[in-house]
Amino acid sequence: MLKVNFYDLNSVEEDKLQxxxxxxxxxxxxxxxxxxxxxxxxxPGGHREEKENICVTASRELIEETGAKDFSMIPICIYxxxxxxxxxxxxxxxxxxxxxxxLPEFEIGEIxxxxxxxxxxxxxxxxxxxxxxxxxxxxxxxxxxxIDEFGNIQKDIFHNKVQKGFNITNVExxxxxxxxxxxxxxxxxxxxxxxxxxELADVAIYLYGIAEILGYDLKEEILxxxxxxxxxxxxxxxxxxxxxxxx
Numbered sequence: 001m002l003k004v005n006f007y008d009l010n011s012v013e014e015d016k017l018q019x020x021x022x023x024x025x026x027x028x029x030x031x032x033x034x035x036x037x038x039x040x041x042x043x044p045g046g047h048r049e050e051k052e053n054i055c056v057t058a059s060r061e062l063i064e065e066t067g068a069k070d071f072s073m074i075p076i077c078i079y080x081x082x083x084x085x086x087x088x089x090x091x092x093x094x095x096x097x098x099x100x101x102x103l104p105e106f107e108i109g110e111i112x113x114x115x116x117x118x119x120x121x122x123x124x125x126x127x128x129x130x131x132x133x134x135x136x137x138x139x140x141x142x143x144x145x146x147i148d149e150f151g152n153i154q155k156d157i158f159h160n161k162v163q164k165g166f167n168i169t170n171v172e173x174x175x176x177x178x179x180x181x182x183x184x185x186x187x188x189x190x191x192x193x194x195x196x197x198x199e200l201a202d203v204a205i206y207l208y209g210i211a212e213i214l215g216y217d218l219k220e221e222i223l224x225x226x227x228x229x230x231x232x233x234x235x236x237x238x239x240x241x242x243x244x245x246x247x
Contacts, residue, residue: 004129005087007078012089019090020058021045021127022073023134024066026097029113030131033065036109040122043130045090051190058093065108070099076137081126094134 022044024031032041046061048054055075062068073095080087103111117131185199211218 001084002125003082004126005080005082006133007080009075009077009091012078012080014054016089017048017054017078017091018088019045019047020054020061020093021079021090021130022058022062022093022095023076023131024062024068024071024095024097026100026113029115030117031066031097032112032114032118033108034110034112035107035122037107038122040120041112041114041118042122043127051186053186054091058091058095062095062097064104064106066097066111067101067103068095068097068099069101071095071097076134079130079133092130092133094137 024044031044033044034041044062044065046057046065048057052060055073058073058075062071062073073093076092076094078089079092080089082088100111117128121127185196185203188196188199208218211221
């Protein structure tokens, strides 16, 4: 018997996450997609590529399957599907799409907006549970406020970078905050590409943008932190380096 389970974020190693599923809204309606070779509806999502950050997977799949051009996204939880032969894992996301472009020429043939989850589903034993999980999450007032605030910060950071003239080549990665940029840096490192330093610079630029929006001078904060760390006193206790004083 098939069973769907839910787990906290970061409770399962990312290498075990095979899928990203994105429950998305556009103009206060739910976004569902239809595969070119099917007659049923499904929530946007897809497989994680090897060594791909799961947030990058979610952003990439949302763009490929819906044509989303401007969106905010927040991870909800990890889920698993158990068909009696062990669990397969994925990560569930919620996204608010602000602008839809043309549907890319991939496997999706149609997208449609619904007031509620449609009955004619491709995965009727799985996706209703995922959909309800997001509905429950959004139903919590604190979560709803966090989603809005998170989305606003993401948009502000993106526009902040545009206004400063930074060359953004992978806009979709911006919507998972630093995760996307860190994933690119790590991928460049794994592939021994000469762009590792450039990708790390993107991470730094992104962090500076976040700090600016939140009202902090990151350069000053870093200098203060370095000074504070130098004044700390450490001692080897039973083979473990332990901080015993802030200095």
